[in-house]
Amino acid sequence: MPTMQRVAITGASGMIGTALVGHLKSEGYTVQKLVRRPSRSAEEITWDPHTGVVDLEALAGVDAVIHLAGAGVGDKRWSKKYRSEILNSRLLGTTAIANAVNVVKPSVLSVQVLLVGMERQAIALSSKQIALVKIFLLRSAANGRAQLI
Numbered sequence: 521m522p523t524m525q526r527v528a529i530t531g532a533s534g535m536i537g538t539a540l541v542g543h544l545k546s547e548g549y550t551v552q553k554l555v556r557r558p559s560r561s562a563e564e565i566t567w568d569p570h571t572g573v574v575d576l577e578a579l580a581g582v583d584a585v586i587h588l589a590g591a592g593v594g595d596k597r598w599s600k601k602y603r604s605e606i607l608n609s610r611l612l613g614t615t616a617i618a619n620a621v622n623v624v625k626p627s628v629l630s631v632q633v634l635l636v637g638m639e640r641q642a643i644a645l646s647s648k649q650i651a652l653v654k655i656f657l658l659r660s661a662a663n664g665r666a667q668l669i
Contacts, residue, residue, distance in 0.1 A: 528565060528579060528626075530554040530617060531588030540586065552582065554589070567620075569613035574620035584628035587617045 527544055531537040532553035544551050554567045554574070565578040569589065579585075591609040596602050614631055621629050 526550045526552065526582050527584045527586060528552045528554055528582045529586045529588065530567065530569075530613060531590065534588060534592070537588045540588070552578070567616060569609070569616045572612070572616040572619060574616055576620060576623055579620055579624050582624060582626050584630070585617060585621055585626050586630045587614060589613045 525548075527549050529537055529541060529551060532541050532551070532555075537553075541551050541553065552563055552565050555564045556568060557566070559566045559575070559578065565575050567574040589609070590613055591602070591606045593606060598606075617629075617631070
């Protein structure tokens, strides 16, 4: 059983999040997905990145939070309006998660590390490669070998 047992993930239904959730569960972690609707089970935690509301009671005691949520970078053409949506989805979501983490104080926080201006170049990486990098970072942090920033 891993040292850290309970991990909460935003963007868990996305391309990277789906792979990460499956892997973490196969490694013995309890995974809770942050969802933007009322939770339907103990595996879900309600949050709203637009209003900044996070169910802190459900999030309390989590060992790690991984924030992957945001508008898709490969879903649409990057018009001026959509670039703004990509940026705002990350700003609002990250702000909501940062405020929640400040209250519940998990051991590890991982926030998507790709900046909007760099994501076009990063698309060349497959979702599996990106998920493996994030898994490595999570494991490294859990073992005290690296710090997520």
